[in-house]
Amino acid sequence: xxxxxxxxxxxxxxxxxxxxxxxxxxxxxxxxxxxxxxxxxxxxxxxxxxxxxxxxxxxxxxxxxxxxxxxxxxxxxxxxxxxxxxxxxxxxxxxxxxxxxxxxxxxxxxxxxxxxxxxxxxxxxxxxxxxxxxxxxxxxxxxxxxxxxxxxxxxxxxxxxxxxxxxxxxxxxxxxxxxxxxxxxxxxxxxxxxxxxxxxxxxxxxxxxxxxxxxxxxxxxxxxxxxxxxxxxxxxxxxxxxxxxxxxxxxxxxxxxxxxxxxxxxxxxxxxxxxxxxxxxxxxxxxx
Amino acid sequence: xxxxxxxxxxxxxxxxxxxxxxxxxxxxxxxxxxxxxxxxxxxxxxxxxxxxxxxxxxxxxxxxxxxxxxxxxxxxxxxxxxxxxxxxxxxxxxxxxxxxxxxxxxxxxxxxxxxxxxxxxxxxxxxxxxxxxxxxxxxxxxxxxxxxxxxxxxxxxxxxxxxxxxxxxxxxxxxxxxxxxxxxxxxxxxxxxxxxxxxxxxxxxxxxxxxxxxxxxxxxxxxxxxxxxxxxxxxxxxxxxxxxxxxxxxxxxxxxxxxxxxxxxxxxxxxxxxxxxxxxxxxxxxxx
DNA sequence: ACTCTGCATAAGAAAAAATAATGCCAATGG
DNA sequence: CCATTGGCATTATTTTTTCTTATGCAGAGT
Numbered sequence: 001x002x003x004x005x006x007x008x009x010x011x012x013x014x015x016x017x018x019x020x021x022x023x024x025x026x027x028x029x030x031x032x033x034x035x036x037x038x039x040x041x042x043x044x045x046x047x048x049x050x051x052x053x054x055x056x057x058x059x060x061x062x063x064x065x066x067x068x069x070x071x072x073x074x075x076x077x078x079x080x081x082x083x084x085x086x087x088x089x090x091x092x093x094x095x096x097x098x099x100x101x102x103x104x105x106x107x108x109x110x111x112x113x114x115x116x117x118x119x120x121x122x123x124x125x126x127x128x129x130x131x132x133x134x135x136x137x138x139x140x141x142x143x144x145x146x147x148x149x150x151x152x153x154x155x156x157x158x159x160x161x162x163x164x165x166x167x168x169x170x171x172x173x174x175x176x177x178x179x180x181x182x183x184x185x186x187x188x189x190x191x192x193x194x195x196x197x198x199x200x201x202x203x204x205x206x207x208x209x210x211x212x213x214x215x216x217x218x219x220x221x222x223x224x225x226x227x228x229x230x231x232x233x234x235x236x237x238x239x240x241x242x243x244x245x246x247x248x249x250x251x252x253x254x255x256x257x258x259x260x261x262x263x264x265x266x267x268x269x270x271x272x273x274x275x276x277x278x279x280x281x282x283x284x285x286x287x288x
Numbered sequence: 289x290x291x292x293x294x295x296x297x298x299x300x301x302x303x304x305x306x307x308x309x310x311x312x313x314x315x316x317x318x319x320x321x322x323x324x325x326x327x328x329x330x331x332x333x334x335x336x337x338x339x340x341x342x343x344x345x346x347x348x349x350x351x352x353x354x355x356x357x358x359x360x361x362x363x364x365x366x367x368x369x370x371x372x373x374x375x376x377x378x379x380x381x382x383x384x385x386x387x388x389x390x391x392x393x394x395x396x397x398x399x400x401x402x403x404x405x406x407x408x409x410x411x412x413x414x415x416x417x418x419x420x421x422x423x424x425x426x427x428x429x430x431x432x433x434x435x436x437x438x439x440x441x442x443x444x445x446x447x448x449x450x451x452x453x454x455x456x457x458x459x460x461x462x463x464x465x466x467x468x469x470x471x472x473x474x475x476x477x478x479x480x481x482x483x484x485x486x487x488x489x490x491x492x493x494x495x496x497x498x499x500x501x502x503x504x505x506x507x508x509x510x511x512x513x514x515x516x517x518x519x520x521x522x523x524x525x526x527x528x529x530x531x532x533x534x535x536x537x538x539x540x541x542x543x544x545x546x547x548x549x550x551x552x553x554x555x556x557x558x559x560x561x562x563x564x565x566x567x568x569x570x571x572x573x574x575x576x
Numbered sequence: 577a578c579t580c581t582g583c584a585t586a587a588g589a590a591a592a593a594a595t596a597a598t599g600c601c602a603a604t605g606g
Numbered sequence: 607c608c609a610t611t612g613g614c615a616t617t618a619t620t621t622t623t624t625c626t627t628a629t630g631c632a633g634a635g636t
Binding site: 001002003004006008009011012015016029030031032048049050064065068069071072073075076077079080081083084085086087089090091092094121122156268271274 | 294297299318319337338353356357360361363364365368373374375378380409410444559562
Binding site for chain 1: 612613614615616
C-alpha cells in the first residue's frame with residue numbers, strides 16, 4: 001500500500017483496541033471518546049474490506065485478519081515510540097549498555113572508546129566489565145564482548161580479533177627461564193579454562209605438568225600477579241601491550257597458541273537499535 | 289512517548305521528505321501540496337524541539353536527529369505497508385517460499401504440509417525442491433531446509449531432526465549381503481559428500497574401499513536406483529520409511545552413522561514476517 | 577540584475593476527527 | 607420477567623486538523 005494511503009491513525013486505534021480488548025478502554029488510553037474509536041475502526045475495516053474484530057457479548061475477539069495485523073503494528077509503534085523517547089531537550093540521545101570481559105576492556109577497548117563517542121555524538125556507551133560468563137538478558141545488556149569459540153545458542157555473534165596466548169611474567173622471573181622446561185619450576189597461574197596450559201605445552205613440545213593453585217577469573221588479575229613476580233601467566237599478549245612495552249611484563253618464549261577469539265554478541269531475538277548496530281559495526285571494523 | 293501523542297502523519301511526511309531529499313518531491317509522493325509537507329515537518333520539529341533538516345540552498349540535509357529517526361521510520365512504515373498489502377478481497381493472505389532438499393520434501397515434509405496449511409488459513413507455502421547448495425538470497429526464498437553441520441555464515445538457523453545414514457537396497461540385493469564385507473562386491477551409490485561411505489565403513493569396523501561411479505545429487509535418485517536393484521545407497525532411513533515398510537527397500541545392516549542433521553535456515557539480515565516465523569516455529573516443533 | 581528553484585508563511589477552505597446524545601443488544605440479577 | 611448495566615454502533619453536529627492558494631523570500635546560475 002502506498003505511503004499516502006496508509007491510515008496510520010486508524011491503525012493506531014486498532015492496535016490499542018486490540019491490546020485492550022475493548023473500545024471503551026482504548027478510548028481512555030487514546031484520550032478520546034468511545035465513539036471516536038468505534039468510528040476509526042469501522043472506517044479501517046471498511047477500507048480493508050475485512051472485519052478485524054468479532055464483537056461478542058463478552059468482549060472483543062480478533063479475527064484472523066486482526067491477528068495478522070496486530071503484532072506488526074505493536075512492534076512498529078513500540079519502536080517508533082522508543083526512538084521518539086530518546087529525544088530530550090531537542091537532542092537525540094541513546095545510551096547502550098555493553099558488557100565486556102575485563103581483559104578486553106582494559107587492554108583494548110577503553111582507550112579507543114573516546115574515538116567512537118566523538119564520532120557518534122548521540123550515543124553514550126556504558127561499560128560493564130565482567131567475566132566471560134555474562135548473561136546478556138539477565139543483566140539488561142545490549143551487547144556483550146566475550147572470549148570463546150563462538151558457540152552461544154540464542155546469540156547473534158560477530159568475530160573480533162584473535163588473541164593468541166603466550167606465557168608472560170615479570171622480567172626478574174624471566175631471567176630464570178631459558179627453555180620451556182624451566183617453566184616447571186615456576187608457579188603457573190591458571191584461569192578457569194583448564195585446557196590452556198596443556199595446549200601451550202603441547203605446542204612447545206612438552207607434556208603438560210599437573211598445575212596447582214587457585215583458578216583466576218580474570219587475565220588482568222593474573223597479569224598483576226605476574227608483574228609482582230608471583231608466577232607465570234598464560235595471557236593474550238595483545239591485551240597487555242602497554243605493560244609489555246614498558247618492560248613491566250615480558251614474554252619469555254615466542255611460542256603462542258590460539259584457543260579462541262573475542263566476539264561481540266547480542267540476543268538474537270531482540271532487534272538492534274540504530275545505536276547498537278552502529279557500535280557493533282564500529283567495533284567489528286576496528287578490531288578485526 | 290505515549291501512543292496518543294505520536295504524530296504519525298507528521299512522521300510519515302518526514303520519512304518521505306527525508307527519502308526524497310525534497311519537500312516538493314515528497315509532496316508529489318504524498319499527493320498533497322508542498323506547503324502541506326512544509327507545515328507537517330515544521331510542526332514535527334516544533335514538537336520534538338529539534339531541527340530534522342538543514343535547509344541548504346542545494347537541497348535538504350538530515351541533521352543527526354533526522355538521521356536517527358529516518359531508518360526506524362522507514363523500516364516501520366515498510367513493514368506496515370507490506371502487511372496491509374497482504375489484504376486482498378477482505379482476507380489476509382501471505383505466501384512464503386521455502387526451499388527444501390528433495391529428500392526431506394518427499395520423505396517428510398510433503399505429507400505433513402497439509403496440517404500446517406489447515407491450521408494457518410492465511411498462509412500458503414510454495415515449496416521449491418533443490419539440492420543442498422541453495423542460495424536463499426538469489427532465489428528469493430524466505431526459508432530453506434537443508435542438510436549439514438549447521439555452519440552457514442549469514443544465516444539464522446534452527447535444528448530439525450537428526451537423520452542417521454544406513455545402507456539401503458532392494459530386497460533382492462539384500463539377500464546377498466550377510467556381513468558388511470559382502471558390500472565390497474556390490475555397486476555402492478554415492479552422493480557428492482565423499483566422506484559418508486568412509487565414515488560408515490569405519491563404524492562398521494572396516495577400511496573403506498575406493499568407490500567408483502557417478503556422484504548423485506539427490507538421495508531420492510539413489511533410493512530409486514537402489515530399489516531397482518542397481519546398487520546399495522547410504523541413506524537417511526527416516527526419509528524412506530514408506531518404501532521401507534512397503535518392503536520395496538530394505539536395510540541390510542543395523543549400523544548407522546550420523547553425519548549431520550536437517551536445519552531450517554533464513555537470511556539473518558532479513559526480519560522474518562509473522563508467517564515465516566509461524567512456519568519456522570511449526571516445523572521446529574514438528575521435526576525435533 | 578533577472579530568473580529559477582525550493583522552502584516558508586498567512587489566511588481561508590476543506591476534510592477529518594471528535595463529541596454528545598442516543599440506540600441497540602445481550603447478559604445479569606432481583 | 608422486567609429493569610439495569612456494560613459495551614459497541616449510529617447520527618447529527620461541532621471542533622480541530624490538515625490542506626490549499628497565493629505570495630514571500632533566499633540562494634544559485636546565467
